[in-house]
Amino acid sequence: MNHPYLQEEHDIFRMSLRKFLEKEAFPYYEKWETDRMIPRTFWTKMGEQGFLCPDIDEKYGGSEVDWGYSVVINEELERVGSGLVGVGLHNDIVVPYITAFGTAEQKKRWLPSCTTGKTITAIAMTEPGTGSDLANIKTTAKLEGDHYVVNGQKTFITNGIHADLVIVACKTDTSIRPKHKGVSLLVIERDHPGFSRGRKLDKVGLHCQDTAELIFEDCKVPKENLLGEEGKGFLYMMDKLQQERLVVAIAAQAASEEMLEMTIEYVKSREAFGRTISQFQNTQFKIAEMATEVEMGRAFLDRLIVEHMGGKNVVTKVSMAKWKLTETARNIATQCMQLHGGYGYMEEYKIARRYRDIPVASIYAGTNEIMKTIIAKNLGL
Numbered sequence: 001m002n003h004p005y006l007q008e009e010h011d012i013f014r015m016s017l018r019k020f021l022e023k024e025a026f027p028y029y030e031k032w033e034t035d036r037m038i039p040r041t042f043w044t045k046m047g048e049q050g051f052l053c054p055d056i057d058e059k060y061g062g063s064e065v066d067w068g069y070s071v072v073i074n075e076e077l078e079r080v081g082s083g084l085v086g087v088g089l090h091n092d093i094v095v096p097y098i099t100a101f102g103t104a105e106q107k108k109r110w111l112p113s114c115t116t117g118k119t120i121t122a123i124a125m126t127e128p129g130t131g132s133d134l135a136n137i138k139t140t141a142k143l144e145g146d147h148y149v150v151n152g153q154k155t156f157i158t159n160g161i162h163a164d165l166v167i168v169a170c171k172t173d174t175s176i177r178p179k180h181k182g183v184s185l186l187v188i189e190r191d192h193p194g195f196s197r198g199r200k201l202d203k204v205g206l207h208c209q210d211t212a213e214l215i216f217e218d219c220k221v222p223k224e225n226l227l228g229e230e231g232k233g234f235l236y237m238m239d240k241l242q243q244e245r246l247v248v249a250i251a252a253q254a255a256s257e258e259m260l261e262m263t264i265e266y267v268k269s270r271e272a273f274g275r276t277i278s279q280f281q282n283t284q285f286k287i288a289e290m291a292t293e294v295e296m297g298r299a300f301l302d303r304l305i306v307e308h309m310g311g312k313n314v315v316t317k318v319s320m321a322k323w324k325l326t327e328t329a330r331n332i333a334t335q336c337m338q339l340h341g342g343y344g345y346m347e348e349y350k351i352a353r354r355y356r357d358i359p360v361a362s363i364y365a366g367t368n369e370i371m372k373t374i375i376a377k378n379l380g381l
């Protein structure tokens with residue numbers, strides 16, 4: 001498939017990543033699903049091959065390449081399985097906060113080990129009582145001398161168990177109005193006293209993806225770990241959510257393409273009533289409808305990626321892509337499972353896993369309802 005933002009070098013990169021994943025991920029993926037965890041060694045192998053944070057400065061261990069390489073990585077990881085989404089979160093969601101808002105000293109301290117996979121990152125915004133309504137978080141960070149003292153709890157945190165470095169949204173001012181002006185971002189490292197993990201959460205799907213609760217009890221964080229300025233955390237999150245939601249849209253599109261391909265293959269080989277099920281008009285219409293949705297999704301997504309890479313503010317369109325492409329993927333999963341008949345419900349068929357994994361894409365990175373509120377607001381409603 002030709003994408004306007006990809007050149008020959010990206011294709012070469014894709015081939016080498018695919019080869020790597022065929023050796024290091026595909027054969028182990030089922031085991032990781034059973035273990036409910038991806039081993040840290042997979043991260044360090046990704047790092048050794050230059051597949052972690054390729055877009056960051058060479059002086060910090062990156063390759064200083066364009067974001068097209070990140071698109072390739074997200075697509076290829078999704079083709080293995082949605083459970084690898086934590087790698088994309090590290091590369092394209094968490095580390096970019098440090099590159100964008102970190103001081104030179106912070107970058108020097110944290111970025112090199114993010115590119116090798118020695119440091120795994122996470123971002124902790126959501127709390128047990130607050131997800132969509134981020135300005136209402138309750139985790140506090142009180143400055144006492146040269147430390148912030150953090151108290152609170154976070155939940156549903158991707159990479160939560162493995163994470164060595166977590167960007168935590170907290171309130172440094174609880175009295176200021178509007179409330180979002182009291183939100184700041186602190187970088188909390190694994191060994192800070194008072195930081196512990198809660199439960200590793202048991203999910204409907206994404207079984208190998210590590211999702212956890214994080215607990216902060218009088219957690220002492222040096223004030224040099226503040227990211228950017230106090231009170232600007234909410235603005236930083238809004239700024240970075242464009243790329244986060246684009247990454248979710250890219251994964252949803254890749255999942256749709258994958259499900260369609262596996263289903264076309266299946267209906268051409270399965271027989272009923274003396275012919276392949278691909279010969280029934282209902283099957284053909286369903287496949288034709290899905291193929292149309294996939295093509296249209298790809299065209300919209302590719303245009304958006306170009307605009308995002310060009311530095312444009314495409315928040316409204318990214319919100320459209322996020323809700324539409326994740327909902328399309330969910331519909332495609334349901335229809336593809338139906339076309340697989342009883343086998344589609346069996347774990348040994350990949351469509352079963354896709355069916356379990358995809359619905360959460362409509363929930364995380366901002367729910368699809370929140371996407372629609374953003375679109376409506378930006379349309380002047």
Ligand SMILES: Cc1cc2nc3c(=O)[nH]c(=O)nc-3n(C[C@H](O)[C@H](O)[C@H](O)COP(=O)(O)OP(=O)(O)OC[C@H]3O[C@@H](n4cnc5c(N)ncnc54)[C@H](O)[C@@H]3O)c2cc1C
Binds near residue numbers: 365
């Ligand atoms: C697998 C997984 C991984 C995740 N990873 C992370 C992570 O790494 N870091 C992190 O911080 N968070 C993470 N999350 C949390 C995720 O971002 C939140 O679950 C999500 O933002 C929704 O918040 P909530 O669950 O509190 O739902 P709520 O905010 O309680 O929403 C419940 C329902 O109400 C609807 N709703 C809420 N407000 C409105 C409104 N204004 N208008 C219309 N409808 C509304 C929602 O759309 C939803 O349908 C993850 C979640 C999951 C499931």
